[in-house]
Amino acid sequence: NAGVTQTPKFRILKIGQSMTLQCTQDMNHNYMYWYRQDPGMGLKLIYYSVGAGITDKGEVPNGYNVSRSTTEDFPLRLELAAPSQTSVYFCASSYGGSAETQYFGPGTRLLVL
């Protein structure tokens, strides 16, 4: 199993541009998550999904959108990039909620200039 994969690894965007961060998992997990990690801070939950067709907001959803059309994929969309979205983005998945282990991808480093 590849686990959780993310693309791209690194991207530079100009203010106002759009992009999609891709996330795929091959573990048949129901739950998927997007986090952002800012320097010196813990991870903050952006959006999550408990199954295909179901998504919900986390702590910091503003400026982002998600969709979950399949079990495997959970893309994160930035519509109008802003410097405040400069961060490292991690996708994660788990079989269930609660005490289930979340498995993280390697991250996407995004710089908005």
Add this chain to the structure above:
Amino acid sequence: GDSVTQMEGPVTLSEEAFLTINCTYTATGYPSLFWYVQYPGEGLQLLLKATKADDKGSNKGFEATYRKETTSFHLEKGSVQVSDSAVYFCALIRGYGGATNKLIFGTGTLLAVQP
């Protein structure tokens, strides 16, 4: 709301030294508690977890005990190695209600082990 507080780093130790990273939490009910580790340039990996009071999680020589009376989950290791250098995150998931799948993270503690 729920929160996790962990000691600020960086923590710098010599190889074979004893490690403690403090973590305390605030949460309603009975959360599950986790330690995740992030090696340089990588995503987070689960290090250990505990799901109820007095449980001890352990892995790779690391241990942490779920102390409900002190709302703590301190991470310990008896003898650290250079390869343990990483950022360590304490986290919780609420045990009930609509947030049972949302990890709440502390800010992370950087551990640097010198040979």
